[in-house]
Amino acid sequence: xxxxxxxxxxxxxxxxVLTVVFVLLGALIFGSLRHYLEANVLDNQxxxxxxxxxxxxxxxxxxxxxxxSTQVENxxxxxxxxRFIRITRADGAVVYASGPPRGDSFDPSQVPGLTAxxxxxxxxxxALAGGSLLIAxxxxxxxxxxxxxVEVGTSAAPLEGTLxxxxxxxxxxxxxxxxxxxxxxxxxxxxxLDPVERxxxxxxxxxxxxxxxxxxxxxxxxxxxxxxxxxxxMISRLQEAIDGSKQFVAxxxxxxxxxxxxxxxxxxxxxxxxxxxxETRETLGSVLEEVERLAEIVESLFALSRLDAGEASAQWxxxxxxxxxxxxxxxxxxxxxxxxxxxxCDSAPGVIVEGDPARLKQVIVNLLDNAIKYTAAGGRVxxxxxxxxxxxxxxxxxxxxxxxxxxxxxxxxxxFRVDTSRSREQGGAGLGLAIVKSICSAHGADIEVxxxxxxxxxxxxxxxxxxxxxxxx
Numbered sequence: 001x002x003x004x005x006x007x008x009x010x011x012x013x014x015x016x017v018l019t020v021v022f023v024l025l026g027a028l029i030f031g032s033l034r035h036y037l038e039a040n041v042l043d044n045q046x047x048x049x050x051x052x053x054x055x056x057x058x059x060x061x062x063x064x065x066x067x068x069s070t071q072v073e074n075x076x077x078x079x080x081x082x083r084f085i086r087i088t089r090a091d092g093a094v095v096y097a098s099g100p101p102r103g104d105s106f107d108p109s110q111v112p113g114l115t116a117x118x119x120x121x122x123x124x125x126x127a128l129a130g131g132s133l134l135i136a137x138x139x140x141x142x143x144x145x146x147x148x149x150v151e152v153g154t155s156a157a158p159l160e161g162t163l164x165x166x167x168x169x170x171x172x173x174x175x176x177x178x179x180x181x182x183x184x185x186x187x188x189x190x191x192x193l194d195p196v197e198r199x200x201x202x203x204x205x206x207x208x209x210x211x212x213x214x215x216x217x218x219x220x221x222x223x224x225x226x227x228x229x230x231x232x233x234m235i236s237r238l239q240e241a242i243d244g245s246k247q248f249v250a251x252x253x254x255x256x257x258x259x260x261x262x263x264x265x266x267x268x269x270x271x272x273x274x275x276x277x278x279e280t281r282e283t284l285g286s287v288l289e290e291v292e293r294l295a296e297i298v299e300s301l302f303a304l305s306r307l308d309a310g311e312a313s314a315q316w317x318x319x320x321x322x323x324x325x326x327x328x329x330x331x332x333x334x335x336x337x338x339x340x341x342x343x344x345c346d347s348a349p350g351v352i353v354e355g356d357p358a359r360l361k362q363v364i365v366n367l368l369d370n371a372i373k374y375t376a377a378g379g380r381v382x383x384x385x386x387x388x389x390x391x392x393x394x395x396x397x398x399x400x401x402x403x404x405x406x407x408x409x410x411x412x413x414x415x416f417r418v419d420t421s422r423s424r425e426q427g428g429a430g431l432g433l434a435i436v437k438s439i440c441s442a443h444g445a446d447i448e449v450x451x452x453x454x455x456x457x458x459x460x461x462x463x464x465x466x467x468x469x470x471x472x473x
Contacts, residue, residue, distance in 0.1 A: 029166075038159065045136035045154060046123065053138050083101070084152070112126070133155060198216050202216055217232070260295045320350065353392050355463070356443075382397045390467075393462055394461040444463065
């Protein structure tokens with residue numbers, strides 16, 4: 001999972017906030033319930049203590065304090081009811097103290113005695129070895145004016161048990177609730193970002209050859225809709241700019257062909273004049289070479305403009321790519337012989353493709369021409385055509401000077417040359433591989449290059465076979 005993605009960060013933030021909220025809410029519920037239960041138990045003990053003070057203590061005299069024990073035992077049975085009851089005189093003397101409860105949930109002897117202080121009602125929680133006691137203390141005044149304090153308490157074990165069960169449910173329910181909420185949040189985030197994913201996929205598919213296509217519109221009335229509309233407008237502006245540039249190249253290359261042809265004819269006629277001196281003749285020859293080179297550039301630009309206009313699909317038919325490659329390799333043999341470079345062709349017949357044979361022959365010629373140019377004398381160029389998983393594979397490999405790794409992503413760009421001075425000496429203008437790429441794109445083929453400096457290069461063309469191309473169509 002990509003931890004830097006927007007969806008991951010949104011879900012993580014959502015899960016963190018949700019966990020904190022649930023933990024705080026659980027702590028608030030737990031604390032509120034504890035306070036409510038303890039206050040309720042203490043209120044019950046306080047009412048019972050006030051009842052004892054009003055009915056038993058108020059009518060007793062100091063000389064008859066012993067009767068209180070019998071009355072408390074008969075009326076309240078603290079040991080049987082797991083209660084703690086203690087009556088203390090203001091001077092600290094204990095008049096009555098209940099014994100250990102039947103369930104031995106606490107030891108009454110461990111409850112600390114009261115100290116002299118404010119005689120008002122009070123409530124406290126006392127921690128003992130066997131558990132905690134919730135005790136309510138109520139002041140009482142006897143008939144003879146003697147002051148007492150009545151303590152009534154009960155074990156906090158049932159309350160603590162209830163709170164433990166609640167804590168267990170919170171500990172189990174909180175992770176489950178957070179997990180369900182996070183899963184739902186993840187689904188919502190993915191659905192919210194799905195239009196962005198569709199826009200990104202479509203944008204990846206749009207190139208200079210299909211600028212007429214547009215990104216999917218998101219009719220949400222929010223930022224996503226404005227983004228898709230803005231991107232489509234930007235693509236429209238790019239299409240206008242690129243179409244204008246292509247039209248300019250097409251018009252310029254078309255208009256330059258005639259004057260260049262005239263200049264070449266005039267220069268050739270002038271060079272044949274016997275009255276010209278040797279230096280003048282050499283100068284004319286140099287100018288004529290540059291005119292020829294310029295004419296080749298113009299022809300390449302004109303070819304690119306026709307490819308951009310879809311001219312490559314006008315003469316399509318089915319043919320054997322292996323046979324075309326073998327014939328082309330034989331025709332290029334003379335150029336290879338002049339450079340003392342051997343050209344080997346290995347092509348099995350029956351590699352049927354659909355396209356323009358003239359254009360695909362131009363691809364093979366350009367690839368072989370480059371391989372021969374940049375292979376030293378005594379080197380070898382290999383042309384291979386084969387079938388592979390429904391595709392026709394054409395490879396041109398050489399053991400020449402190779403291409404630097406940093407230049408490989410740019411070799412199919414127009415006017416790109418790996419080494420400007422070297423390319424100029426070889427007569428190239430950086431348009432040959434651009435034409436190859438355009439022809440391959442027009443035929444639905446992919447082309448790639450693998451190269452290492454000093455060890456040669458391999459150009460691999462991968463085009464669907466005729467049957468596979470028809471099935472795809």
